[in-house]
Amino acid sequence: MRKETVYEIIAIALICLFVYTGLSKLINFSTFNFQLGQSPYVNHIANFVSWSIPTAELITTLLLVFKRTRLVGFYLSFALMFLFTGYIYLMLHYSYFLPCSCGGILASMSWKQHLYFDAFFTFLSLFGILVPGPMLKIPKTVLS
Amino acid sequence: MKGKLITIAVIATLAIFGLTILYGAEDNPNKHKNGFQRKFIANAITRIKVAPFENAVYQLCGTNGGLLYLSGQIPGLVYVADRQLSRIYTVQLPLPKIPNLAPVFYTVVCFPDIFILGGNIKIIISGNLLTKKYTIHNLNTGPFGNVSVAGNNNFILRDIDTLTYNALFKKVNRRGEVQQAEKGISERLHDFGFLDYGKLTYDSTTHLFVYVSRYSNRITCFDSSLTVQYISRTIDTSSHPKINIAKEQGSVTIKTPPFTVNQDACSSQGQLFVHSGLKADDENTSDFNDRAVFDVYTEITGAYIGSFYIPNYDGESFKNFNILGKNRLIVFYDQHIVSYDLTSTN
Numbered sequence: 001m002r003k004e005t006v007y008e009i010i011a012i013a014l015i016c017l018f019v020y021t022g023l024s025k026l027i028n029f030s031t032f033n034f035q036l037g038q039s040p041y042v043n044h045i046a047n048f049v050s051w052s053i054p055t056a057e058l059i060t061t062l063l064l065v066f067k068r069t070r071l072v073g074f075y076l077s078f079a080l081m082f083l084f085t086g087y088i089y090l091m092l093h094y095s096y097f098l099p100c101s102c103g104g105i106l107a108s109m110s111w112k113q114h115l116y117f118d119a120f121f122t123f124l125s126l127f128g129i130l131v132p133g134p135m136l137k138i139p140k141t142v143l144s
Numbered sequence: 145m146k147g148k149l150i151t152i153a154v155i156a157t158l159a160i161f162g163l164t165i166l167y168g169a170e171d172n173p174n175k176h177k178n179g180f181q182r183k184f185i186a187n188a189i190t191r192i193k194v195a196p197f198e199n200a201v202y203q204l205c206g207t208n209g210g211l212l213y214l215s216g217q218i219p220g221l222v223y224v225a226d227r228q229l230s231r232i233y234t235v236q237l238p239l240p241k242i243p244n245l246a247p248v249f250y251t252v253v254c255f256p257d258i259f260i261l262g263g264n265i266k267i268i269i270s271g272n273l274l275t276k277k278y279t280i281h282n283l284n285t286g287p288f289g290n291v292s293v294a295g296n297n298n299f300i301l302r303d304i305d306t307l308t309y310n311a312l313f314k315k316v317n318r319r320g321e322v323q324q325a326e327k328g329i330s331e332r333l334h335d336f337g338f339l340d341y342g343k344l345t346y347d348s349t350t351h352l353f354v355y356v357s358r359y360s361n362r363i364t365c366f367d368s369s370l371t372v373q374y375i376s377r378t379i380d381t382s383s384h385p386k387i388n389i390a391k392e393q394g395s396v397t398i399k400t401p402p403f404t405v406n407q408d409a410c411s412s413q414g415q416l417f418v419h420s421g422l423k424a425d426d427e428n429t430s431d432f433n434d435r436a437v438f439d440v441y442t443e444i445t446g447a448y449i450g451s452f453y454i455p456n457y458d459g460e461s462f463k464n465f466n467i468l469g470k471n472r473l474i475v476f477y478d479q480h481i482v483s484y485d486l487t488s489t490n
Contacts, residue, residue: 034390034397034399037399037400038398038399038400038401039401040170040171040172040401041166041167041169041170042166043400043401044169075151075152075155078152078155079155079158079159082155082156082159083159083162083163086159086160086163087163087166090163090166090167094167094170095170095401096170096172096173096174096401096403096404096421097401097402097403097404099398099401126152129148129151129152130145130148
């Protein structure tokens, strides 16, 4: 498989993930906000987090859609997925209370499955950063 | 490539820094002193047997001679094990698919009789594991939890009154008829039973029921006529539940992370064993985090006897436990059942 194809597949997978999770958090905003309020780590900043996470996910989606901004999108995607993975690890190993995980289709996953799922997408984002993408053709007029 | 690697390292460092701040900001009572001390009565508890068990078993639902009856996620499916946990097989009451019976159901086996009580759909299934016959009765109660057998095929359960939202103990018979309601055991909190949620345990040698609150240190002991014998406290100082609930359109949910004072409890042969969620001031943090701590009380008076640790098993989380007789502790982990000898705690 060509590197460009791999690059495209990774970007599409991350776009699908962030569109789905970002929109489902906004559509079920009150539920998401309520669930964050049950988390021992973010309950005191639940309002801020419940807006900023879906916003960051949708911004990442936009950055991943356009080839010029895709690398920045991969960086942001890596940052988000790294944070999510670390957060779930903290919840699983150190939290004194484990609430329901999250809304949408991911709700059917256990916290442990969620950890593996997020770790997989963290590595996918990392791969997207490290695999050289297709060279952009920059007009000569810009260079001169 | 070097620039990319540096950027990745910076992002990862910032994320770890952010997570560290979140961890530091967590208001976990076990990070602070809790104002009590434990007296340890045994240094090492002997592990007798480990039985791998990939099927999710939740609890012991009956004993008969040398056999243990265990229930899991499927109503009517009972796992039978000998006391050495060396042989495990299943028996099943062939129930039809009953919507919403799982996951809130309680199984009681008084072999060959089996009773399955559906807490959400308010039914009681009385069956026989030998003949495989069963009958289904509706219970004249609200949704309920905390089922315990009360002898002569009666059950004690914690019923939620659908008008007042109070949780009250009631005695029902095998046909689902309410025989008796409690006399002042529970506080009227209009909370669907959330604030004083706990574990009900029955000791067939003393014929006493003990209810250990999950979010406070209250211990309530009552007899089979639902009359309070005493109200006592576990050794910690958490007399008020640290839990906020949200009432919305006839339902109640937990609003902020509650702190669990008592994780689980079981009484046997005059002793009450409580798996505590609170670290004592004289305990080492890693000792507490890597093990489950049990506090032992005299069941008749609620007086504290002492404590002991059970180590975590191979990274698996502790689900619940039962005491058999005076000296056998059975612990249910994610994929294993482990038995321990408690002789050294006596």
